[in-house]
Amino acid sequence: MLTDEEVKRYHHNGYLVVKNLYDKREMQIWKEKIITLLKAEGRYNNPSGVHVFFLHDVHPYFIDKMRDPKVVTILKRLVGQNLEFLSVKAVYKNAETRFSSPWHQDWYYWKGSNKTSVWIALDDATIDNGCVRMVPGSHNKIFKWNKVDDPNMFNRRTDDKEIEGLPVDALALESGGAVFFHDRTLHGAYDNVTGADRFSFIATYRDASTKDESTVWDNAMVVSGVSVNT
Ligand SMILES: O=C(O)CCC(=O)C(=O)O
Structure with missing residues (x-):
């Protein structure tokens, strides 16, 4: 359960780190399952290193994890x-x-109502192997962004020069740690200069009491309360 101070920090910074949300051994199991799923879909060698599983494609094992009270609470x-x-x-x-x-705000990709994502470290994430970094307070505005031709799937991004002078928080985290973040929080990740694995799993949710005009998702799974969208 979060303290009032943590909730306040989330709204102030646009993100909140929750260490040890999951057990390290469990993260190894998730990682092995994801590798199996990616291999089965012929995606494991995808040079982008990114794959989105929409609801119809999420394995039942992970459906249960996405509605686990641990994260929903x-x-x-x-x-x-x-x-x-x-x-x-x-x-x-x-x-x-x-x-x-x-650097980007996730909102560029989907627009509509604001979403909240949970970035989960499946491996220990350090500055050297590419942990995420976030600009605290950046969720209060939409930053200038460009569409670029990027085979690695990050084709909507904010130029590095927009970040100059802004505070940047490097979020090194041990596996099992998580970052809850607003879809306008400006973020990115460092290069992985170690060459070692740095896997993450990012789950995205929305407030089901707000009508969402985004056309990215055909369906959604209610994990609490009722929805005006589905
Ligand atoms: O490298 C990462 O884990 C961050 C990826 C990311 O920011 C995103 O997919 O929106």
């Missing part, structure tokens, strides 16, 4: 009593996918 405190799960993204950086994830 926190989201209810941060977002509200009515919640829908939308999709989950595997980001698998390794010796072949070493590049940094560029």
Whole structure:
């Protein structure tokens, strides 16, 4: 259960780190399952190191994880009593996918109502192997962004020069740790200069009591309360 201080910090910074949300051994199981799923879909060698699983494609094992009270209880405190799960993204950086994830606000990709995502460390994430970094307070505005031709799937991004002079928090986290973040929080990840695995799993939810005009998702799973969208 979050303290009032943590909830306040989330609203102030646009993100909240929750260490040890999951057990390290459990993260190894998730990672092995994700590798099996990606291999089965022929996605494991995808040079982008990114794959989105929409609801119809999420394995029942992970459906249960996405509605686990462990994560839903926190989201209810941060977002509200009515919640829908939308999709989950595997980001698998390794010796072949070493590049940094560029600065962006997730909202560029989906628009509509605001969403909240949970970035989960499946491996220990450090500055050297590409942990995420966030600009605290950036969720209070939409930053300038460009559409670029990026085979690695990050084709909507904010130029590095927009970040100059802003505070940047590097979120090194041991596996099992999580970052809850607003979809306007400006974020990216460092290069993976170690070449070792740095896997993350990013689950996205929305406030189900707010009508969402986004066209990215055909369906959603209510994980708490009722929805005006489904
Ligand atoms: O490298 C990462 O894990 C961050 C990826 C990311 O920011 C995103 O997919 O929105």
